[in-house]
Amino acid sequence: MDPNEMLDIVDKFIAEVTDIEQKELFQSSSYDEVLQDINNIQSRRESTKNMMNMKRVELFLTGMEHFEKVMVKLKLDQQHVVKLMGCVWGPIRFLLKFTDRTDRELDNLLDVYEKIGEKIPLLYDYVQLFISIPDCTTFLVHIYRDVLTFHQRAYKLFSLRSTLFQKIYKSTWKSLNDTFDHVAASLENHGKFIKEKGSPFWNSQATLDVDVELPPVESWQNGNQNWQNIRRMFLEYPQNVKKTWGNFEEKQKDEETKTKKKVLAWISASKKMPLLHKKFQDARICPDTGRWLFKRYSEVTDWMTEDPPPNSAIWLQGSRGFGKTILCSLLIDELRDLRTEKKRNAIPQDSKICYFYCEEEDTDHRTYLDILKGVLHQMVEVTEYLLPLCKENIDSSGLLTDVATAEFLIKAFFEYNTRQYIVIDGIDECEMVEARRAASFFMDQVTNCDNIKQGRLRVLFMSQQIQELSNANIMPEDDACVELKATDNAEDIRNYVKKRIPDFSKGSATSSGFNLSESDKQQIESIVCRRSEEMFLYAHLAIEYLLHQMTKEKLLEKLKEEMAPKELSQIYEKLLGIVKTELLNLPEGEAHWAMATQLLGWLVCAKRPLKWHEMQSILSYDPKQQKVDFDNKMLRQDSHNYLGSLVHILEGGHIRIVHSTARRHIIQNEYIVEQAVQCGLTIRCLRYLSLISASKDYDENQRREKVKLGWFSFQDYACSQWHSHLSTVIRKCSDFLNRHSSDSEEFGSALQDFVDQNRADLVQEFHQDFRGQMPADLDKFSKLPFYQNLCILWNHIYTHQKKEFDIRNTIGIEGIEKAMLENRASLETNFNPGDIACLNDKILDYYGSNLFKCKRLLCAYFHVGYDKKEDREAHNNRHDRPYQCSIRCNAAPIGFTSKKDLERHVRIYHPEQSSEQGTFEPIRPRTGAKEFPCSLCGQPREKPFWRAPF
Numbered sequence: 032m033d034p035n036e037m038l039d040i041v042d043k044f045i046a047e048v049t050d051i052e053q054k055e056l057f058q059s060s061s062y063d064e065v066l067q068d069i070n071n072i073q074s075r076r077e078s079t080k081n082m083m084n085m086k087r088v089e090l091f092l093t094g095m096e097h098f099e100k101v102m103v104k105l106k107l108d109q110q111h112v113v114k115l116m117g118c119v120w121g122p123i124r125f126l127l128k129f130t131d132r133t134d135r136e137l138d139n140l141l142d143v144y145e146k147i148g149e150k151i152p153l154l155y156d157y158v159q160l161f162i163s164i165p166d167c168t169t170f171l172v173h174i175y176r177d178v179l180t181f182h183q184r185a186y187k188l189f190s191l192r193s194t195l196f197q198k199i200y201k202s203t204w205k206s207l208n209d210t211f212d213h214v215a216a217s218l219e220n221h222g223k224f225i226k227e228k229g230s231p232f233w234n235s236q237a238t239l240d241v242d243v244e245l246p247p248v249e250s251w252q253n254g255n256q257n258w259q260n261i262r263r264m265f266l267e268y269p270q271n272v273k274k275t276w277g278n279f280e281e282k283q284k285d286e287e288t289k290t291k292k293k294v295l296a297w298i299s300a301s302k303k304m305p306l307l308h309k310k311f312q313d314a315r316i317c318p319d320t321g322r323w324l325f326k327r328y329s330e331v332t333d334w335m336t337e338d339p340p341p342n343s344a345i346w347l348q349g350s351r352g353f354g355k356t357i358l359c360s361l362l363i364d365e366l367r368d369l370r371t372e373k374k375r376n377a378i379p380q381d382s383k384i385c386y387f388y389c390e391e392e393d394t395d396h397r398t399y400l401d402i403l404k405g406v407l408h409q410m411v412e413v414t415e416y417l418l419p420l421c422k423e424n425i426d427s428s429g430l431l432t433d434v435a436t437a438e439f440l441i442k443a444f445f446e447y448n449t450r451q452y453i454v455i456d457g458i459d460e461c462e463m464v465e466a467r468r469a470a471s472f473f474m475d476q477v478t479n480c481d482n483i484k485q486g487r488l489r490v491l492f493m494s495q496q497i498q499e500l501s502n503a504n505i506m507p508e509d510d511a512c513v514e515l516k517a518t519d520n521a522e523d524i525r526n527y528v529k530k531r532i533p534d535f536s537k538g539s540a541t542s543s544g545f546n547l548s549e550s551d552k553q554q555i556e557s558i559v560c561r562r563s564e565e566m567f568l569y570a571h572l573a574i575e576y577l578l579h580q581m582t583k584e585k586l587l588e589k590l591k592e593e594m595a596p597k598e599l600s601q602i603y604e605k606l607l608g609i610v611k612t613e614l615l616n617l618p619e620g621e622a623h624w625a626m627a628t629q630l631l632g633w634l635v636c637a638k639r640p641l642k643w644h645e646m647q648s649i650l651s652y653d654p655k656q657q658k659v660d661f662d663n664k665m666l667r668q669d670s671h672n673y674l675g676s677l678v679h680i681l682e683g684g685h686i687r688i689v690h691s692t693a694r695r696h697i698i699q700n701e702y703i704v705e706q707a708v709q710c711g712l713t714i715r716c717l718r719y720l721s722l723i724s725a726s727k728d729y730d731e732n733q734r735r736e737k738v739k740l741g742w743f744s745f746q747d748y749a750c751s752q753w754h755s756h757l758s759t760v761i762r763k764c765s766d767f768l769n770r771h772s773s774d775s776e777e778f779g780s781a782l783q784d785f786v787d788q789n790r791a792d793l794v795q796e797f798h799q800d801f802r803g804q805m806p807a808d809l810d811k812f813s814k815l816p817f818y819q820n821l822c823i824l825w826n827h828i829y830t831h832q833k834k835e836f837d838i839r840n841t842i843g844i845e846g847i848e849k850a851m852l853e854n855r856a857s858l859e860t861n862f863n864p865g866d867i868a869c870l871n872d873k874i875l876d877y878y879g880s881n882l883f884k885c886k887r888l889l890c891a892y893f894h895v896g897y898d899k900k901e902d903r904e905a906h907n908n909r910h911d912r913p914y915q916c917s918i919r920c921n922a923a924p925i926g927f928t929s930k931k932d933l934e935r936h937v938r939i940y941h942p943e944q945s946s947e948q949g950t951f952e953p954i955r956p957r958t959g960a961k962e963f964p965c966s967l968c969g970q971p972r973e974k975p976f977w978r979a980p981f
Contacts, residue, residue, distance in 0.1 A: 033168075034102075034107055034108070034111045034115065036169075036172050037115055037171070037172055037175050037176075038111065038114065038115070040172075040175065040176055040179055041114060041115060041118045041179075044057075044118055044179055044182070044183055045057060045058065045118070047183070047186075047187070048186070048190075050190070053121075053125060053190070056121045056124060056125060057117055057118050057121035057122060057125075058113075058114060058117045058118075058121065059113065059117050059121070060116075060117050060120040060121035060123075060124055061116070061117075061120055062092070062095075062096055062099065062116070062120055064120065064124060065092065065120050065123050065124055066092075068124050068127060068128065069085055069088070069127065072085065072127060072128075072131050073085055075131075076131075081134070083134065083137055083138065083141070084141065085141065087141040087142065087144055087145035087148075088123075088127075088141055088144040088145070088148065089148070090145065090148030090149055090151070091123075091144045091145070091147055091148030091151065092123075092148070093148070093151075093153070094148055094151025094152070094153065094154075095116075095119050095120075095151065095178065096239065097151075097152075097153045097154045097155040097156075097239065098116075098119075098151075098154055098171070098174060098175070099112065099116045099119075100155045100158075100239050100241055101154045101155055101158050101161060101171065102115065102116075102171070103241050104155070104158050104162070104241050105158075105161055105162065105168065115175070118179060118182070119178060119179075119182070122182040122185070122186055123144075123182075125186065125189070125190075126140055126182075126185055126186070126189055127140070129189045130189070136200070139204060140185070143181070143185075143211050146211065146212075146215045147178070147181060147211070147214055147215050147218060149215075150215045150216075150218035150219040150222060151174065151178075151218050151222070152174075152218075152221060152222035152225050152226070154171070154174070154225075155237055155239055156233055156234055156235070156237045157225055157229045157232055157233060157234075158234075158237065158245070159232045159234060159245055160225075160229045160232035160261075162245070163232065163258070164258060164261060164262050164265070166262050166265060166266055167229075167261070167262065167265040169265065169266070169268075169269060170221070170224075170225065170265055170268065172269075173217075173221055173268075173269070173272050174218065174221055177214050177217050177218050177221075178214075178218075180210070180214055181210075181211060181214045184207055184210055184211075185207070187416075188200065188203050188204065188207070191446075191447070192446060192483070194446065195443060195446040195447060198420065198439075198443050198446075199417060199419070199420045199443060201423070202419035202420045202422065202423040203416075203419050203420065205419065206418075206419040209283065210283075213276075213279045217272070217275065217276070220272075220275070221272075224268060228261055228264050228265065229261070231261070287415055287418065290418050290419075290422050291411060291412070291415070291418060293422065293425065293905075294411050294418060294421040294422060294425065295408060295411060295412070296897075296902060296905075296906070297421075297424075297425045297431055298404050298407055298408050298411065298421075298431045299404065299431060299891065299892070300401075300404040300405045300407070300408035301393075301395040301396060301401065301404075301405060303393070303395070303396070303681060303685050304386075304387065304388065304405055304408075304409075306681040306682050306685065307388050307390075307681070307687075308360055308363065308386070308388070309682075310681060310687075311356055311357055311359070311360035311388075312360055312364065314357055314360075315357060315360070315361060316527065316530050316531075317523065317526040317527055317530050319523075319526065320357065320361065320523050320526070320527070321354075321357065321358045321361040321520075321523060322361075323519055323520075323522065323523070324358060324361070324362070324519075325365070327519065328513055330342065330345055330510060330511065330513050331345070331347070331362075331491075331513070334489055334491065335362075335365070335366060335369060335377075335378065335452075335489075336369065336377050336378060337486070338486055339484070339485035339486040340485070340486045340489065341510065341511075342507060342510060342511035343477045343480070343481055343485060343486050343487075343488060343489050343490070344473070344474060344477045344489070344490040344491070344492075344507045344511060345490075345491050345492075345507050345511045345512070345513060346491075346492045346493075346494075346506050346507040346511065346512045346513065347491065347492070347493045347494075347513050347515060348494065348495060348496045348512065348513065348514045348515060349493070349495065349514075349515040349565075350495065350517070350565060350566070351495060351566075351568075351692060352565075352566040352567065352568035352569060352599065352690070352692065353515065353520065353565055353566065353567060353568075354520055354523070354567030354568070355456065355457070355493045355494070355515075356388060356456050356457065356493075357567065358493065359386070359388070359454055359456040359493050362454055362491065362493075363384060363386050363454055366378070366382070366384045366452050366454075367384055369382075370382045370384075378450065379449070379450045381448075381449070381450070382450040382451070382452060383409075383410065383413055383414065383444075383448045383450070383451045383452070384452045384454075385405075385406045385409040385410060385451070385452070385453050385454070386409070386453070386454040386455070386456070387401075387402050387405040387406060387453075387454075387455050387456070388456045388457060389401075389402070389455065389456060389457035389458055389459075389460045389461050390457065390460055391457075391460035391461075391694075392640065392687075392688060392694055393640050394639050394640065395640075395891070397460060397461045397462070397465065398461065398462075398465045399434060399461070399465045399466075399468040399469045399472070400432070400434050400437065402455065402461075402469050403434065403437035403438065403441060403469075403472075404431060404437060406441060406453060407431075407437055407440055407441055407444070410441065410444040410448075414444060414447065414448060416447065417440075417443055417444060417447055420440065420443055421440060424436055424439075424440065434468075438472060441476075442476065442479075445476050445479075445480055445487075445488050446480075446483075448487075449484075449487060450486075450487065450489075451480075451487070451488045451489070452489050452490075452491075453473060453488070453489070453490045453491070454490075454491045454493070455469070455473070455490070455491070455492050455493070456493045456494070457493070457494055458470065458492055458494045458497070459494040459495045459497050460494075463499055466497065466500065467499075467500060467503070467505060470492070470500055470505045470506055471505055473490045474490070474505060474506070474507075476488055476490075477489075477490055492506065492507070496514075517564060517565035518565070519565070520565060520567055521560070521565070523567065524560055524563050524567055524570045525556065525560050527567070527570055527571070528555070528556050528559050528560055528570055528574065529556060531574045532552050532555060532556060534574070534578055535547055535552070535555070535577075535578065535586075545580075545583045545586055546583060547583070547586075551587065551590075554590050555577065555590060558590055559573045559574065559577075566599070568599065568690055568692070569599060569602065572599070572602040572603070572606065572689075573602060575606065576589075576602055576605050576606055576609065577589060577590075579606070579609040579613070580609075581612070599692055599696065600696050603677070603693055603696035603697065603700070604696070604700050604701070606677060607631075607677070607697070607700060607702050607703075608702075610624075610627055610674070610677075611624050611627070611702065614626075614627055626650070626666075627674065628702055628703050629650075629708075629711075630646060630650075630674055631674060631677065631678075631697055631703060632698070632703050632705075632707075632708035632711070633646065633649060633708065633712065634646075634678065634686060634688060634697075635688070635694055635697050635698045635703075635705075635708070636698070636705065636708045636709055636712055637712070637748075637752075638752040638755045638756065639748075639752070639894070640685065640686065640687075641686055641748070642684040642685060642686065642879060643680055643684040643686055644684055644744065644875075644876060644877060644878065644879050645744070645745065645747075645748055645879075646686065647661065647665045647666060647744075647876075647877075648661075648741065648744035648745040648877070649715060649745060650664055650665060650666060651664040651665050651741065651744075652715065652718075652719055652722075652745055654714065654715060654718035654719070654781075657718070657721070657722050657725075658722075658742075659722075659737075659740065659741055659742040659744070659745075660740075661740065661741040661744075661868070661869065661872065661876070661877055662740070662869045662870070662872065665872075665876075677689050677693060677697065684879065704767075705763075706763060706764045706766075706767035706768075707767065707771075707774065709756065709759050709760055709763060709764055710760055710764055710767065710768065710774055710778055712756050713753070713756040713757055713759070713760050713778070713781075714777055714778055714781045715749075716748075716749045716752065716753040716756050716757075717753060717757075717781040717782065717784075717785040718781050718784070718785075719745055719746070719749045720749050720750070720753055720785065720789075720844075720847055721784055721785055721788050722742070723743070723746050723749070723750070723847055723850050723851060723854070724788055724789060724844075724846050724847050724850055725788075725850075726742075726743070726850045726853070726854060727846055727849050727850035727853065729853075731857070734853065734854065734857045735857055735861050737854075738854060738857045738858045738861065738862065739861075739862065739868055739869070739874075740868065740869060740877075741868060741877030741878070743851075743854040743855075743858070744877050744878050746851055746854060747884065747893065747894040748894065750842050750847065750848075750851050750888070751842075751888050751893055751894065754828045754831075754832075754843070757824065757825070757828065758828070760778075761806075761808050761809060761812075761821070761825060762808055765808070765811035765812055766811075768812070768815060769811075769812075769814070769815065775815055775817075778817065779815065779816055779817030779820070782817045782820045782821060782824065783817065783820055785824070786820045786823055786824060789844050789846060789847065791846075792844045792845045792846050792847075793823060793824070793827045793844070794826060794827045794830045794831070797826050798826055798829055798830045798833065800829070801822075801826055801829070805822055806825075809821065809822060809825060827843070827844075828843070831843040839888075839889070840887045840888050840889050840890075841887075841888055842888060852886060855884060855886075858874075858878065858882055859882055859883055859900065862874045862882070863882075864878070864879075864880045864882065864898075879896075880898055881895060881896030881897055881898050882896065882898070883896055883897045883898070883899065883900050883902070883903035884896040884897075884903070885903065885906060885907065886907075892906060
């Protein structure tokens with residue numbers, strides 16, 4: 032018999048055992064030692080009156096004893112027998128000893144041993160088969176592989192750290208039952224096969240005494256059986272086994288894929304993270320960009336590669352516009368490369384790398400929960416073992432919306448993975464309470480993981496200096512806090528500018544571009560680099576500015592020292608000026624420029640990030656005629672023709688302003704007046720909602736036709752944000768409306784029509800808070816003719832927001848809500864994204880790809896939606912939670928599963944509302960008769976005594 036195949040199985044198993052004592056146990060344990068351990072367990076349990084039915088393991092032991100005796104009888108090398116059987120007897124000893132601490136775990140383990148043991152064939156009864164036809168010994172490999180598959184899966188779970196084991200045991204053991212059932216079924220098939228094909232060699236009188244001489248081989252022969260046929264069938268059998276296991280593993284993989292998809296949908300992290308990373312990768316147009324970071328700062332290279340590192344958490348600080356986000360993208364890619372053979376596996380191949388780009392302008396990228404969800408999403412994608420734990424948590428909610436659950440799961444991943452890197456960029460773009468919580472959590476986890484092994488979890492923060500966090504001693508300090516020097520990226524900026532110089536020679540109106548001399552090019556390089564100082568952003572924007580000059584004369588003129596913009600604000604102003612000039616030179620240039628300022632204003636003033644199809648829907652809506660005309664009004668040219676270098680559009684239609692600094696500069700310039708934009712958006716929302724309200728009277732054919740033409744593309748935004756825009760007008764636009772009569776008249780007209788159309792659904796009685804006096808912000812409108820309507824509408828909004836959560840989670844105007852739901856139902860029922868809407872336009876162009884939306888106003892999926900109805904329904908089925916925040920806030924859109932979670936939320940986000948006094952309740956002594964319930968079934972009774980005869 033050739034034992035090599037089984038020895039390979041053993042070697043792979045032993046390689047996964049990291050504990051030296053356990054490794055030794057698995058290489059030298061014997062059957063007698065197993066029996067002794069079982070008797071010791073029984074004796075101890077008998078003394079504590081807590082007996083367990085250990086007899087369930089007997090059939091497994093008997094079956095594997097047969098297996099061992101067969102190998103001895105086949106005269107396999109004794110060292111090989113010891114090694115092979117050590118990986119059977121050793122794991123049994125380990126598993127029994129581990130589970131003996133808890134009745135439920137031991138009971139579950141014994142159940143599986145009984146299930147598997149019942150199916151193991153008694154192989155020594157067929158030993159003459161293996162002696163007579165040596166090729167049949169391959170059959171033993173299948174038995175051995177199945178048994179070690181069970182032990183390997185069980186050992187992996189029970190060998191985890193105790194804190195992690197307690198978290199995941201229930202869910203993981205449940206998920207392993209399918210594998211254990213298949214092992215048992217596979218062993219049953221082996222038993223049936225050998226009983227059927229090996230029956231001529233079956234010895235019913237066989238004993239396990241290997242020294243007893245076997246009867247002559249002739250006595251096993253059957254005239255109707257041909258040894259050659261038996262040999263052939265046993266040689267073909269592995270193909271059947273391989274197919275059976277292959278089918279099972281494929282089914283398991285399919286289930287795992289479905290579970291992962293379900294878990295990722297539940298986590299509901301922003302889908303824009305990989306798109307952002309790709310954008311930042313593309314921005315590194317020079318191959319050596321940022322590599323100075325690894326050469327000049329040993330703190331960074333040590334953090335990445337040293338084991339253990341001097342500091343498991345580091346904080347890199349740089350000024351605004353330095354190019355920190357691009358550096359972060361480089362760090363992430365470098366870490367990915369370091370675990371490959373290309374970089375000689377400088378870090379372990381199984382290292383997990385997660386990242387998060389915080390963005391002040393994106394409501395999905397700026398809270399503590401956003402960061403947790405983003406990191407957790409990436410962990411789930413690369414660590415399948417903890418999927419059952421995640422799946423277990425899905426059952427209590429439709430979306431992951433509470434921090435405690437996210438923290439719990441991330442801690443489990445940190446405990447499970449032996450090397451984990453977390454890179455968080457721009458934590459300074461979060462509000463301070465969010466940044467503080469995020470930093471505290473990850474720093475605490477670094478400390479916890481360092482207690483296991485230093486460097487197990489490594490966290491890197493990249494941001495500007497945050498004095499409040501530094502003063503609070505939350506962030507990495509001393510050597511772990513690295514301030515990037517202003518001169519560090521000077522060479523990168525120069526290389527970037529050099530790389531962009533050829534752009535000035537690219538053909539446009541002429542074949543040679545600007546037709547620059549070498550001295551002209553050197554002058555561009557010199558001036559841009561000198562002005563940029565440490566600001567990579569300046570260099571990028573300056574090149575874009577110069578490239579947009581209309582003539583060579585203008586370009587050279589701008590290169591003069593006194594003409595080139597010196598500050599970021601000046602560059603933004605100049606870039607806007609270039610967009611204006613280019614558009615005004617077009618036919619109907621004023622209209623093009625008005626369009627550009629509208630688009631930029633909407634981008635900056637919108638209450639949430641807009642997608643390109645939503646921008647198109649705003650443009651296609653005519654408030655005066657109360658109609659939507661995508662076919663004629665939507666922009667048919669690239670967005671860059673209108674927005675220039677100030678924005679970029681990610682895959683999927685997500686629009687991004689070039690940098691967080693651009694937002695305030697765009698809105699604070701001579702071309703765009705913020706108050707005018709805010710009033711304009713509010714007017715559009717009110718007018719559009721009047722159109723939606725009117726749609727409630729459509730018949731089905733009318734509605735279907737309007738849906739097809741994109742009439743309701745803007746309803747998700749208008750229905751959810753109209754009250755926020757009205758609030759902004761009240762807070763910020765009183766002076767503007769008092770000064771500009773035409774805007775005031777337009778606003779008043781929209782307000783009047785809205786109130787008239789929806790008066791029946793508006794609150795008639797003023798809220799008690801307003802019975803004495805209206806808010807001071809409202810009083811600033813008191814001399815305007817629409818003041819009374821504004822008070823009526825604000826009273827309705829205020830009263831609505833003061834009601835219970837379920838009501839706050841609706842639009843608040845019944846007629847509009849009804850119409851919106853009917854419009855959505857028509858879209859979902861009658862159309863798919865790929866359907867033709869008008870001529871060559873598709874439904875996708877008007878509504879985006881996700882047509883199935885959540886009906887709850889405060890849920891992100893109210894506008895994000897799903898591409899499949901069943902995903903939306905699964906989301907809806909788990910949506911409601913019993914404990915709601917009484918204050919409307921973005922941190923708790925769908926409430927909490929427990930009162931404890933709600934109280935924690937209030938303490939953190941609304942401390943002024945917390946009523947906790949910090950006192951302890953007195954402990955009351957227990958009274959009544961004592962009961963001792965059974966640890967397995969819970970029934971109060973005297974525990975049975977039983978002892979197995981081993």
